[in-house]
Amino acid sequence: MALTVLSIALVIATLGFQNALPREVAFYREREPSRVRDLISTALVIVAVNSLIWTAILFLEAGNISQVFKDARLAHALRIVVFALPFWALTAVIISISRGFGRVREQVYFQNIVYPTVFMLFVVVGAFLKLPSAFVFGAYVATQVLTLLVLAFSAWRIKLFEFRVSLNLRLGSKLLKLSVPLMLEGIAGFVMRWTDTLMLGYYRTSEVVGLYNAATPIVRVLPLFLNSVGIIYPSLAAILYAQGKTTELSEYIN
Structure with missing residues (x-):
């Protein structure tokens, strides 16, 4: 149940950047390459600060959250796993940035292979x-920390982008205008995917939730191949749009 609450917090902490950044990075690479570095730095700073704020909120409100789900043990678990939130959020953002460069390696390796393998070990x-x-x-916290460190090292080694601390308010506000509606969409999608788990957590015990969540990943494997195609679509579409290739874009969509 603690991981479900943390997943909700992740959607809010990343502010929809997971969906917005692949498009924006790809667009700026074509139209204004000189601003890509500022865009990436601004996104990382915003998500880092926002995730730290939500980490503090969840830590302080863990007791009240546990009362909602009528499980006192949830407070203890949440006060531990909540420290994974900043690392998880930054990992998600870096992977989204890599998708803006037309890469899927980071998502496949670090999100789908490194993270589950290390956690299983x-x-x-x-x-x-x-x-x-x-x-x-x-x-779980250690796994998220290690995943972020290895991902950051990999991005630095291949010079995918430069790590620096800078905040461009103009770019940040523009990015937020695009990403916040996507965040709301993400919250709606999350509610659709996790309502069953939340309801089980409210009406039943954590043991039931654990058993249920152990079974549902088997079903979620089914759309894996379809989703893998959708990962690269936003950045490619943004590149074609930035280049003014509307005919090719229409063919690509169809």
């Missing part, structure tokens, strides 16, 4: 050593 070690359940929550 932590869980196996914890089970073998018979460590308490709190270890799993700590392992």
Whole structure:
């Protein structure tokens, strides 16, 4: 249940940048390449600050959230996993930026391979050593930290973009105008995907939620191949639009 709450916070912490950045990065690469660096830096700063704010809010309100779901244990779990939020949010944003450069390697390797593999190794070690359940929550935080560090190192090594701290308010406001509606769309999509889990958490126990969430990923594998095509679509469409190739864009859509 704690991870479900954290997933909701991720949607808000990233402000819809996960969907907006692939389009914006691809667009600026074609129209104004000199501003791509400022766009990326601004996005990273905004998400870092916003995710830290929501980390503090969730940590302080963990008790009240646990009362909503009538599970006192949720507060303890949430106060641990909440520290993964900034790292998870920045990982998501960097992956979105890489998609703006027409790359899917970062999403496939770091989101779909590195993260689940490292977390599984932590869980196996914890089970073998018979460590308490709190270890799993700590392992989740450690996994998000390691994933971000490895991803950042990979992006730096291949010089995908430069890491620097700068905030362009004009670019930031423009990006927010585009991304906030996408964030609302993301929240709506999240509600559609996770209403069953939230309802189970409210009416039943955490054990039931855990069993249910162990089964549902099997079903979510079905649209995997369709979604893999959709990952690269926004950046390619933005490039064609920026180049004024509306005919090719229409053919691409159809």
